[in-house]
Amino acid sequence: MQDSFSGRATQGSFFEGLFVHSLKASGPFADALRECGYDPRHPKAIYPIEVWNAALEVAWRHCYPGMAREAAYREMGRQLGLGFLRTWMGKVVDMGLPMLGPDRLMARVPSLLALDTFRYDVKVLPLGQRQYRVSIRKDPDAKPDLIAGLLDAGLGRTGVRATTTVTMRNGQDFDVDVSW
Template identity: 75%
Template sequence: MQGSPSGRVTQGSFFEGLFIHSLQASGSFADALRACGFDVNKTRAIYPIEVWNEALEVAWRHCYPGLSRESAYRELGRQLGEGFLKTWMGKVVDMGLPMLGPERLIARIPSLVALDTFRYDVTVTQLGWHHYRVSFRSDPDAKPDLLAGLVESGLRRTGIVPSVTVSMRAARDFDLDVTW
């Protein structure tokens, strides 16, 4: 694996969760992932962010070719959430989600995002009863729809049926409005 030109990396458990557990990449899909730097048969602990970005594009073309990028990335976010919970790290996280509840999970999003190797700003603002805004700022790899699907998936594990809307998007900034 070559280093990341940007210096940013993504955890291998995200690759495992999405591409192995959820999407079960095989055949030409697995070949295309291998070509961009992820081998489903030889996983690693970390990958350059550039491999993650390219692998998401591969997944869109192979799994959701009839959907817009936004719709496909939202579904990939949902699939990432489900698949991650099947990894050893995800199983640990999953044990606490139902007990955590939606309010505390939303409040912890900034600390969960801090697991990333790049520091960008994430704030949570309560707008009303069961209504929150999660704001992401200065994210060079902003994928609001992927994050919307991931947040939705995590909140479902707390026992609610959430609605997550991308309410603002710019090049490196976006807001997610979350209600239930």
């Protein structure tokens, strides 16, 4: 495993969800993932955040070559959400989502959006009935479109069809407005 320059790490279940269950990495795609530090045939429990970031770029090039980066990352966020729910950890989470409902899911977003060991600032602000703003600050690897897609997938499991819009991007800070 490649060393982490930042000391930050992300869960292997996110890799499994996206690259094994959703995108079904094989052939040249799997080879490129191995080159950046993730081997779908030999998964690990934890990976340096740098491997996650590199693997997302590999997925963009291999799975969504004709898409703009933002659109590809949004779709990868959706696929991450759906694939994660097929991991053993995700199956536990998935059992409660339909009963939880969208409003209570939004209240839990700060604890659920722990994609790595770095604790960036996440706030969920109600904007009105069935409308929220997820504000993420001080995220050194800000990926607002990935988060928007992940929110789409999670809210879909609660029985609603959400609209997520990235309303602010500023370096390490971004906002995603959510409604249904």
